[in-house]
Amino acid sequence: MSSNLTLRAGVLSFVLFALFIAAWHIATRQIGAVANMDPEYAKLMGLTATTGKSAMPGPFDVAAKIWEHLKNPFYDRGPNDKGLGIQLAYSVGRVMLGYFIAVCVAIPTGFVIGMSPLMNKALNPFIQLMKPISPLAWMPLALYTIKDSAVSAIFVIFICSLWPMLINTAFGVASVRKEWLNVARTLEVRPLRKAFTVILPAAAPTILTGMRISIGIAWLVIVAAEMLVGGTGIGYFVWNEWNNLSIVNVIISILVIGLVGMLLDQALARVARFVTYPD
Amino acid sequence: MPQYMNEDRFISIEGIARRYPKAGGGETTIFDDLWFSMNRGEFSAIIGHSGCGKTTVLNILAGLELPDEGVAVVDGRAIEGPSLDRAVIFQSHALLPWRTVLGNVAFAVSSRWPDWSADKVRDQAMACIEKVGLKGSELKKPAELSGGMKQRVGIARALSIEPKILLMDEPFSALDALTRGTLQDEVRRICLETGQTAFMITHDVDEAIYLADKIVLMTNGPGAMVAEIVDNPLPRNRGRIDLHKQPDYYALRNHLIDFLVTRSRSFKDEIPETYSKRHPPIVRPTASTSSATDSTLSAA
Numbered sequence: 001m002s003s004n005l006t007l008r009a010g011v012l013s014f015v016l017f018a019l020f021i022a023a024w025h026i027a028t029r030q031i032g033a034v035a036n037m038d039p040e041y042a043k044l045m046g047l048t049a050t051t052g053k054s055a056m057p058g059p060f061d062v063a064a065k066i067w068e069h070l071k072n073p074f075y076d077r078g079p080n081d082k083g084l085g086i087q088l089a090y091s092v093g094r095v096m097l098g099y100f101i102a103v104c105v106a107i108p109t110g111f112v113i114g115m116s117p118l119m120n121k122a123l124n125p126f127i128q129l130m131k132p133i134s135p136l137a138w139m140p141l142a143l144y145t146i147k148d149s150a151v152s153a154i155f156v157i158f159i160c161s162l163w164p165m166l167i168n169t170a171f172g173v174a175s176v177r178k179e180w181l182n183v184a185r186t187l188e189v190r191p192l193r194k195a196f197t198v199i200l201p202a203a204a205p206t207i208l209t210g211m212r213i214s215i216g217i218a219w220l221v222i223v224a225a226e227m228l229v230g231g232t233g234i235g236y237f238v239w240n241e242w243n244n245l246s247i248v249n250v251i252i253s254i255l256v257i258g259l260v261g262m263l264l265d266q267a268l269a270r271v272a273r274f275v276t277y278p279d
Numbered sequence: 280m281p282q283y284m285n286e287d288r289f290i291s292i293e294g295i296a297r298r299y300p301k302a303g304g305g306e307t308t309i310f311d312d313l314w315f316s317m318n319r320g321e322f323s324a325i326i327g328h329s330g331c332g333k334t335t336v337l338n339i340l341a342g343l344e345l346p347d348e349g350v351a352v353v354d355g356r357a358i359e360g361p362s363l364d365r366a367v368i369f370q371s372h373a374l375l376p377w378r379t380v381l382g383n384v385a386f387a388v389s390s391r392w393p394d395w396s397a398d399k400v401r402d403q404a405m406a407c408i409e410k411v412g413l414k415g416s417e418l419k420k421p422a423e424l425s426g427g428m429k430q431r432v433g434i435a436r437a438l439s440i441e442p443k444i445l446l447m448d449e450p451f452s453a454l455d456a457l458t459r460g461t462l463q464d465e466v467r468r469i470c471l472e473t474g475q476t477a478f479m480i481t482h483d484v485d486e487a488i489y490l491a492d493k494i495v496l497m498t499n500g501p502g503a504m505v506a507e508i509v510d511n512p513l514p515r516n517r518g519r520i521d522l523h524k525q526p527d528y529y530a531l532r533n534h535l536i537d538f539l540v541t542r543s544r545s546f547k548d549e550i551p552e553t554y555s556k557r558h559p560p561i562v563r564p565t566a567s568t569s570s571a572t573d574s575t576l577s578a579a
């Protein structure tokens with residue numbers, strides 16, 4: 001039954017994909033040369049006008065370019081011409097670093113907030129105020145104080161990943177079932193052991209939901225941040241290719257950004273499955 | 280004064296009170312000035328209507344809640360918090376769902392004896408799992424178990440720490456009659472074999488008669504009281520199946536049912552002159568006394 005459903009869904013996905021490619025191809029195909037144009041004028045206008053070729057690349061142009069990138073993802077020909085792989089590695093590296101620091105801060109802090117109603121009440125106004133701030137709004141302040149664009153980008157990732165994890169950890173810890181805590185109490189389990197053997201496993205699914213939200217936001221933000229700070233990274237690459245008017249590369253970047261974002265999310269989803277318990 | 284020549288008052292509840300703030304201001308007194316005691320190796324049950332405060336009494340004995348007045352004393356020491364000497368079997372079994380059966384029991388064992396080796400912890404946990412008849416299921420997670428099996432794990436976990444006192448909050452109420460019967464047999468066997476002191480909340484009169492040596496009757500709240508303490512007249516070697524063939528069975532059963540049906544409600548309004556909260560009367564309903572005192576219900 002379910003394998004049948006998977007098969008049918010797969011076929012449908014494929015058909016939709018094929019239809020999309022076909023529509024794209026038709027919409028961008030060559031319409032035939034435009035006749036009787038002054039050759040000087042034609043030269044001025046470029047291929048688009050003279051051959052009737054659409055300014056938008058077709059699927060085969062993109063596929064050819066992807067193949068080119070795949071053949072040589074890690075070349076480095078100076079600051080403005082690096083392989084797609086290198087650019088992605090920069091972005092993923094920044095996200096990982098900022099995210100990792102955020103995990104180290106958010107989970108212990110969330111634990112404290114979740115365990116102590118006092119801390120919860122005291123810190124709540126700050127969290128509520130900081131949470132809705134667009135992470136990019138921090139950028140000028142970060143650039144001014146840190147004076148290093150690479151570190152500033154990491155800081156922005158840190159600050160945007162922090163809140164969902166902090167809030168979810170605090171919530172998960174605060175809502176551990178009373179009966180489980182009572183079990184720990186009647187067994188006279190020491191606080192640290194209780195934190196690791198009862199509260200952490202009980203709150204883990206909620207914490208991981210927060211971590212998944214955070215990685216998603218971090219990946220959204222890194223592209224924008226790199227457009228601002230420039231230099232390296234997939235965000236900078238997109239912007240640079242736009243300045244080069246290479247729409248093919250812009251489309252490829254969009255695809256790759258989606259792909260990497262999906263992989264990051266799936267990786268955490270896998271971890272989440274591992275810590276989820278049936279109730 | 281009857282029966283309690285050898286009273287050792289191993290557990291002694293001395294004038295405890297519990298109050299909650301009322302919604303519109305003021306306080307509700309769940310109970311106050313509550314006194315009763317239990318002896319070492321004795322199995323006591325408490326019966327009373329829903330909401331009268333039985334769980335509150337048990338939580339106070341467990342150390343999970345503190346009384347607003349009075350003290351609960353165990354072995355000469357006032358209870359100030361939870362202790363490994365008093366194991367609780369929770370009504371909702373309260374197993375940790377991310378741990379296996381063995382993991383749940385081993386968690387208790389390693390809490391009790393932190394310096395034991397992993398092998399020793401495992402052996403102790405396995406022995407208790409076997410005792411409740413769950414051998415072969417030790418690697419299952421609670422979600423894969425039936426209600427009766429979960430409750431068995433709860434029992435194994437409580438027994439595994441070799442507590443001085445076993446506290447049970449309606450441990451079998453969520454089970455079907457057949458499973459309940461088997462588990463009652465097992466608990467009774469284990470308690471008799473090891474001389475376990477136990478305190479149990481129940482709604483089931485037959486369960487109280489079968490398991491308990493002493494049955495505490497609690498009147499309806501708010502302001503619940505211990506109306507009396509019933510001394511079980513049935514012989515110690517009673518069996519569950521032929522319980523009703525015991526000569527004193529109907530006298531005892533009628534007495535308890537009469538209490539639940541009428542006296543739990545009316546007791547407050549017709550308190551006997553000799554009644555003292557500090558020394559609730561001890562009653563031993565037998566076939567010979569029943570015609571005189573409790574003939575309100577005929578034997579079913």
Ligand SMILES: Nc1ncnc2c1ncn2[C@@H]1O[C@H](COP(=O)(O)OP(=O)(O)OP(=O)(O)O)[C@@H](O)[C@H]1O
Binds near residue numbers: 300332336
């Ligand atoms: N947190 C609370 N706030 C206010 N009242 C409470 C609170 N907890 C318990 N009570 C009241 O205390 C009384 C006794 O509760 P308890 O759980 O001890 O009853 P019980 O005898 O165990 O009932 P049941 O047989 O239904 O389990 C109830 O009337 C309940 O309404």
Ligand SMILES: [Mg+2]
Binds near residue numbers: 333334335448
């Ligand atoms: Mg209760």
